[in-house]
Structures are given as C-alpha cells and as structure tokens.
Amino acid sequence: MTVAAAAGGALVAAGQTVAGALGVPGWGGEASVEEAYARLAASAMLPVSTDTRSADTTAPMDASAIGGEQLGTRAASLPDLDRTAKVDVANLTKAARMGAEAARVERAVSSAMSHGAPRAVLYGGEAYVMPTAGRFTSGFGARWGVQHKGIDLAAPIGTPIFALTDGVVEKSGPASGFGMWVVLKHPDGTSTVYGHINRSFVTEGQEVRAGDEIAEVGNRGQSTGPHLHLEVWEPDGTKVDPLPWLSARGLDVTDATGSRDA
Template identity: 35%
Template sequence: MAKHRFSRRSANRRTQLIGLTAALAAAAGTTTVGLASSSSGPANASGSTGLNPSQAEALTAARIDRRELGSRDASRIDLSLASTRKAAADAAAKQRAAKLAANASLAQRRALALAAAKAAAARKAAAQAKALAEAKAEAKAKAEAIRRANAAKAAKEKAEAAPRVVLPTTGYHLTARFGQGGSRWARDHTGLDFAAPQGTPVRSVMAGKVIQAAFAGAYGRQVKVRHTDGTVTSYSHMSEFDVSVGDTVKAGTMVGRIGMTGNTTGPHVHFEVLPGGGSPINPAPWLREHGVTP
C-alpha cells in the first residue's frame, strides 16, 4: 500500500515537472520537450511530445503569448521605425522648406538689388541727360548772348561809322527848292530854303570841320563845314555865327541862327550841298539818302 502511494506521488511530481518544463520550453520557444521517465511510469498521454492535454494547452498558450509578445515587439519596432522615419522625413521637409525659403529670400534680395540698380542707373541717366540738356541750353544761351552782343556792337560800329545826319533846322517850312527860277536869284536856285522864325538855331547836318564862317555878299553870314567824305555843306543868311573856322562839329551842333542877312525877303537858312566842295547838287535826295527827309 505504501509502495503504491509513493508511486502515485512520484508520478504526480514527474507530471508537474514535465508541465513546468513544457512551460519553460514554451517560454523559451522550444517546440518539443521530452523527459526521461522510468520504465515503470505510466504511458505519455500526448503522444510524441510526452505532454498531457493540460500541458499541451499550457504550451499552446505559451506559444500564443510568445507570438503576441513578438507581434507587440514587432509593432513597437515598426512604430519606432515609423516614428524615426517620420521625424527624418519632417526634418528633411523642414530642411527643404528652409532651403526654399532661403532661395526665395535670396532671389527677392537679388530682385530688389537689381531693381535698385536699375532705378539708380535710370536716375543717373536722367541726371546726365538733364545736365547735358542744361549745358546745351546754357551754351546756346551764351552763344545767343554773344551773337546779340556782337550784332549790337556791329550795329553800333556801323552807326558810328556811318555819318549821322540831321536836318539843318526845326519848325520850318520850305519856301524854295533846288533849281527853282525867280527874279531874286541871278540863276536858278542852288539849294533849299528852310524858313523859320528869326533866331531859330541852325545846325550842322553831319560831323565835320568848319572851313568858313564869314559874310559872303548875297549869301549874308555864311558857314561852311567839310565832312569826312569831302562833301561840304553851306548855311547862309544867318543872323549870327556860333562857330569859328577850324572848329570840329558833330551832327546837330549849332553853327548859327536863322536871320535875314544878304539877299533875302524873310528869315530863313539857305542850305546847299557841294560834293567835294564843287558845284551844288539838289540837297533833298542827298538828305533822303542819309536817312532824313526835308
């Protein structure tokens, strides 16, 4: 009896040991677990594995747990890899975005610099064009001023060179003309008679030199002036002399006054023009040629 109880206890212990071994084997990934048993032990209930149904279930559960643990580990690894890859992708995307932003900023700065350079060049060109236009205008104005000054100078020199001519008196009326006949003259009239009130100034018609200032018979008090071209002008019948022989006169210089000396019937000045000091010519055309009309 005691022997049979011991045998049963030994069998139970062996079964428990086998189950524990199977569980450990399952945890370690072992697919087949076998323990040596005594020849006197009972036969294995699970065939070649030597596991009873409870141990087989434990082994299956251990395998399932191991698979699930491996699956969870693989999932954790996949998630870790995915997270790492996502972080790397995010970092690369940020780098690309930063590079694109830097390129865009550089392009914008270059565009702004180019626009500024173009604007500066345009301003410089406009300033140069304005300066050139102002210089041209100034040069043109200076040239025009010089031209006008030269024209004025030439006109002045021409006016000074040309003999200035005035009429021999003022407030007059003509009472006799050149070539006019009459009983008062020994021959036809040799000049123009400018009748005016007694004492009216008589003037030299052009600049020249006095060559006569004396009483001349029928001509009464007479003054003669020789001009630069050799022409001599004569002023007769004056009441007085205001110049002497050798005096230099200008156009308009008073040489005497209207009178009635000599052969005359009223106060007037008898005016003659004698080219080269020779025979008298008609004074009217000569005066007109010199810019005055009697």
Template identity: 35%
Template sequence: MSQHRAAASRDTPGNAARKPGAGRHGAKHRVARRNTPSSTQVVGLTAALAAAAGAVGFSHSSLASPTQANSAVNVAALSMGSGQLSDLTTARIERRQLATRDSSRVELSGADLTKKQAAADRTAKARAAKLDATRALTTKRATALAKAKAAADAAEEKLRTSATRCEMMISGYHITATFGQGGGRWARNHTGTDFAAPIGTPIRSVMKGEVVSAEFAGAYGRQVRVRHEDGTETWYNHMSKFSVSVGETVYAGDQVGAVGVTGNTTGPHLHFEVRPDAGEPIDPMPWLRSHCGLNP
C-alpha cells in the first residue's frame, strides 16, 4: 500500500512537472487559463449586453458576435444619454434662434441706417437746390441793379455834362443889390446882382464851360470867369478862394470858389455878372430865367 501511495504521489500533476518536457506544457496551460475569461465574467458581460439591447428594443437573449456587442453598447449609450442629447439639441436650437434674431436686428439696423442716409441725402439735395436758386436769384437781382445803376449814372453824367443844364450859383443867400442900381458904393451903375451869404459859402458854375480867368481883379477882388459854349461869360467876384484853374472844364454845379469880402465890398457876398460874347454886362435875372429856367 505504501508503494501504491508513493506511485500515486509520483503521478500527481505536481510531480508531473518533474518529468522531461512537463515544465513547458504546464506553463502554457497556466498562461491559457489566465488569458481565458472566466465563466463568471462572460456571463456578466453577456447579461450587460443583453440588458442594454433590451433597453433599446432588441429581443436577443445573447450576442452572436463582438461586432453586435459593440453596436448594442453604442445604442445603449445613446439611449442612456438621450436626456443629455436633448439638452444639447435644445441649446443648439436656442443658439441658432439667437443668432437669427441678432442677424435680423443687424439687417433691420442696416435698413434703418440706409433709409436715414437716403433721407439725409434728399434733404441735402433739396437744400443745395434751394441755395442754388437763391444764389441765382441774388445774382440776377444784383446784375439788374448794377445795370440800372449804370444806366442812372450814365443819364446823370449826360445831364451833368450837358451844355444846357443849369445850377444855381449859391444857396442860403439873399439879394442885396440888383443890375443897374446906382449909388455912392459904385463908380457907376451896378453891373450885376449881389447875393449875400456867409463867408465860405460854396460858389458854383451856373453852366458847363471853360475857366478863362482865375485871378485877383482889382475892385472885383478874387475873380473867376467861365466861358460857355455859346460864347457867353459868367463872372464870379469878391471870392475868398479859388477852386479851379485856368483851362479847366467845369460843369453845372461844380464849385469854382467861396464867398468872401475881397475887392470893393461892404460885406460878404457874390457879385454875379453875365456878359454875352464877353462884351458888356446884361441883367443876370432875365438871363437866368430864359437860359436856365432859374428864378432867384
């Protein structure tokens, strides 16, 4: 019996390792056992996959292949995360709606800006057109006014230079002596008309003519003589100053001197004489009325 136990002891798997080649075979067997899933693990994985497949509507009790197992796992994961997917989809939709609203606001803002710009352009064009019209009207009026003024100046110049135009020789006067008047103040009868006025009162040429004399003339004092186109001379006497020179052309109303008391005089006045063809003096009053339409 002891021999049988010893033989049995020698034939046990533990002792088999001592046989030649038994070590390599035993090692391979152990590695195979470690790499092979246990029945418990296989059953658990299968159950999990089956449960996942059942959750997404599959009726399979077992999986035929690893590919089917992976598909089931993916479906189960998608099914288990449907709530998160729904939240994600909702967030994306909200973001798209927000972007659409923002885009609409931008488009509306751009449209409003375009309308406002167009309105501003129309207003600017209307103002520019109104300004142009005002300028054109102003220019037209200025041109017309300039033409009218030029015409008026020309007419005035023509009238001023007319040989027949007449102006009163003096203003602010009163007559103190007439033509032909006699008395102790003159060596002979008075040869003109005296127009008394303050010293310095302007004396003017009665008509257009040429200055033929501007000098001191004895009893006449400072004297200016003007010859007119018909040959008649007018004399201006007793002046305090000369305003013209010999050879100068004067027109009706041009100043030739000023009232004074030079020569044979008892007070400031203008002694005015009219001498046709530079000859003997005549009464100035009828001549002023007939030739000039003046009535001193």
C-alpha cells in the first residue's frame, strides 16, 4: 500500500507537471481556460518526429507527402528543353533563310523595274523583264507567204525598249530589213533581237542589265507601223518562237497592258 500510495503521488505530481506545461486549467495554475486551450491547439499543430538525425538534403523528395503525386506528374510532363531549343533554332534559321531569299528576289525585281520596265520576274536566279509596254499584234511563223521569225509588239514611236535580261551588246545600229536593231548576247549563249527601233542607246561591247533601257520603239525598215520586232536565237543561231520561251520564264507578252506589275 505504501508503494502504491507513493506511485499514485508520483503520478499525480507528474500529471500536474504535464498539465502545467500544456496549460490545462486547475492543474498548472494558468490564468484562464481560454489561454490553456489556445496553447493546446498550438501544440497540436507542431510536427512530431522521433528521428533526431540531421536532415539529408540530397535525398529524393518523398512522393507520398501531401501533393507529392502532383509533383511527380508535373516532373514527368516537363518538355525536353534541349530538344525544344534545337527545334526553335532550326525554325528560326529556316525563317531567316526564307526572309533573306524573299528580300533578294524583291531587290532583283525592283532593280529590273527601276528604269520603267512594265513587268519583271525572276527565273533561274536571273531577272527577266517585259521588253516594252506594247500590244501583241503578230506571232511567230508563216505570214504573207514568208516566215516571220519573231513577234511584234505595237507601241507609239519613242516607247522605251528594255533589255530582256543581263547581257552584252553584240550589234547596235543599221540592219537590213529592220532599219535599225540591237542584238544582245546573254550568259547562256542565247541572243535577243530588237528590230525596227527608232534610236539605240547602247554601243557594241557594252554590258547591260535586265531592265536597262537600250532603245526606243520605231518604224524603220520594212514596217507597216511603229512596233518592236522581237526575236530569240539559240546559241547555234536557230530562231525560236519567243512566246513559249518568254512564257516559260513567267512573261506573257500577249497580255502586255503596260501596267507595272512585279
């Protein structure tokens, strides 16, 4: 009984100590019930751990923690930044290359039209222009019992004539049947002929660029009215129909209205 009484007293004392620490009213001598319960509530919010070892900052995050499953899902769905960066660089490079090419084409076409050519296109990397602002009146082939080796574009005397594409002046001046002409030799060996001109503005051996004004429409030689007679000669001298030759390069002289159009 003595032992039991002693144990009971010890238990009561221990209970008073714990109650005092936790703020239970009537045991710890705290001022009020409200303050005691407030302390209990605060104590209940504190994390409880029996592991006294220092935290391992290199350990992986425990997915069983609150919100861990969401973190795991997000981590798995993150994009491959290195792969994305490579794709972006490739797309930007392609866009820059396309932009540079578009700018080059624009410069070439604008330069070819800078002297007043009614139309300009780019073919095989080279500029080609409508040779004059005239109306198509006669095609390639038999005409009046003879072979017409070119096409005719009617226009008033003095209408500018432009170099179809880059070349060197091979002939400039009087010519049988044409009255006066200009012949240009181009880098691919093809020649273009501009006949019945009123005046020539170039000399033999001169280099010209596509769209340069080389002459003006006239009515000289065997002509029934002011027009440009245009011929195309292959490198071996064969005279070919200028219509499909021009059409293949994006120029339709049968619709030559004279309007400026890139």
